[in-house]
Amino acid sequence: TMAAARLCAVLLPLCASVAAVRGLFRGGTGDYRRQVSMELNPGANGSVGLDLLHVRAVGPGDTLHWVLGSQGPPALLLVHTDSPNSSLTVDWPRLLSRNSSGSLKVEPQSSVRYASALLFRRIWEYDDTNDTADPTHAPPSSFLPPYELDQFSWDDLNRTLNRSSLSAQLCGRPSSSSSASADTFQNGSLCLEFSAFDSWGRSSAWPRLLHSANTSQLRVLIKGVAVRSNHSRLVLELAAVVPRDQPSRVDTLHSIDDEYSPTIFQVCQWVTLSPGSSSAALGFSQWKPVGYRSEKLLTEFATPARHSAPEPRPAPARPSLARAFFGEQLGEGYQVSGLNLTFGIAGEPFYNSTQYLSWTVLVGVGSPPWDSFSVLVLSIMAVALGTPALLLLLGGVCVCVKRKGRAPPQYEPIN
């Protein structure tokens, strides 16, 4: 045992340093992998009129359940259990009825460690004739009737489900029964691109957020909408279901690395903190305060996204995924907290110039991943600093040797 202890004492720091170096390259998310499986409408018989995507990411000692649904406002539900055998059960008749609370359950219920949901409620449109991009100070008359996302009709999720890349796309437009804003969406759509991950990585579309096995990514795409005025700008209203007694806040952190999202030096994180601790997070939503006005990866299409402070909002009234899972807890143990994301800045082109707006958010458990320098940057700096240092060292040695070897001059010049 003494020999074993000594071996451990030697190996542990070595492993730790190797892990640290790997962690440095992978942003501290480690080499954690999960087994991810996707199923559409679990337990349903035939077509049920709405789509529910259930993604199960199983790790060594826990499971993450992701549920993407379009009932009510489109929502992404996250349930973290500490058992690798937990499962989602759906009471379909109850889910489709008026009172759907409790129709989504994760069994065994005692294993649920953390649950939250991210809801997309409305897209506001305001007429920015003064080009200030400041909806908080815009006159109420400039606000056009918003697009209520719980009144949208959604396309079939089965067609966009891709099990090999673990992604799905939920696209919708106002249903004919919604208010007069239906005709502006003729050829356009609001799409939510969902991606689940089994290990760490980085997507190819900007802002290329670093994701890990503990996260999934949602990309909001508002494409081809014929807005109602030439000076329209859009505001996205989000809401999150957070535990009532545990504090949650939105932090804007500075990052010196903008390699993956050029000219963006900030990261926003909406974290739910664990009770009694002000730094350890239970769960988070992370995004970069930028939206993009085109698919092309060019910095001229970046548009700043500013968020408001989260405020308590009323729970969704109609049957919704949030109510289906949280049920009566929605008014008691949990509360709905919402914020507005404003896109654009004074002087920038309006939505009409490209008719394209995208924004990406990363949802997950634990602490949010933190970006680190790419291997290329680190190696360039190593070479750029190392080579001159080496040369200086060698040169210094050379000079010293030469100086010692030089015979002192015997004669001084006369003049």
Added chain:
Amino acid sequence: MADGEERRGLLDEDESEPAIPSLPGSRHDPASRRPMSAITDPSTLLHRIVVLVFMCFLGFGSYFCYDNPAALQTQILQDMQLNTSKFMQLYAWYSWPNVILCFLGGFLIDRVFGIRLGTVIFSLFVCGGQVIFATGALLNMFWLMEFGRFVFGIGGESLAVAQNTYAVSWFKGKELNLVFGLQLSMARLGSTVNMNIMGWIYSRIQGLVGFPGYTTLGITLMIGSATCIFSLICALILGFLDKRAERILNKEQGKTGEVIKLTDVKDFSLSLWLIFIICVGYYVAVFPFIGLGQVFFIEKFNFSPGEARAINSIVYIISAPASPVLGFLVDRTGKNIIWMLFAVLSTLAAHMMLAFTFWNPWIAMSLLGVSYSLLACALWPMVAFVVPEHQLGTAYGFMQSIQNLGLALISIAAGSILDSSGYLFLEVFFCACVSLALIAVVMLYLVDFLRGGELNLSASARGKLQKISDAE
């Protein structure tokens, strides 16, 4: 030794007076000159100060308009709907003609046009180029703006050569360094005024005109070209005064005295090539950075546009007083390579501070300004130590030519790096360029030391060496 110094002093005094052939009875006999007031007499100091004023303002317009793109970066990007790499083409097109013109400038002034006509022609190019640039903005044609910058480039650098030639012609001798220093300070003043004023002018024009952005931009650039017209007037006045002085004092037209022989390139020593590498590696990390600096400070450090422009101009503001002071320092102490080492190391430190920290960027930019001035004072005189006098013209021409080539290429590269990979990667790229210059400095020291060379002598040692070689 004392003899040698006195002898040299006498020679200098002889050379500083304009040559006056004293043929009796000729029209140019000094005795037959009409008495003139002090200010109109070309041989008096007062008149030469008047000429100095015009000489300094000769280059003001060119330096003012050179950095117009940097001062109006956000406006140009927005109004002409560009990405950064296309924006940097505005700087690249300025540098392209100078890759070749650096060799031809002296030849054109000495043999083809003469100093007076040459200055006026180059000023016309500067003026015309800026007007074409502004017209391109007014008509929303980016290719015309690039063409305008090309024409502007043809005139810009050659005008600097003409300005130096005028200075040597009027102020040869002990006042020359002061005049060069003053001209450089005026140039930097022009850049600084440009950085801080153009944005303000743009916002005032925007208030007056309700038109789309490119019209406002065009009007602002046209206002900027007024400085070029002012410089053109100075060129005309200088030409008149110079012709008048030639008539009165029978002074010869100034010549650059440069002899460019491209075949001399094969005789350049390793030390000279290392100096070229230092020049290219260093300046490509300064000028394109200033060109792109405004948006960097706005985005990373959350500066307002006015603050960002001010901090961008701090390099020039510092260099205006620092250049003469540091030049004096380097002249007194010698050891040019050590000063260059300090300059390059502190520039590397400045770029790393800007890249990897959020420390107040005023520190890094001030450091950059001081080290930029220090390097200029230590680097350019070194060419004269390495190269024999008859090859000096070729060496300087070649150095400026590859400097412009490097600036043209790296400006475009910097723009596209920024567009695809962001500011951190751009700063890392600049760090790599400065590190290349640093490697070249270290190697220059080693090569010079191992060959027993004389580049890094202290001023007193160099003075002794000069006396010995003069006595031989």
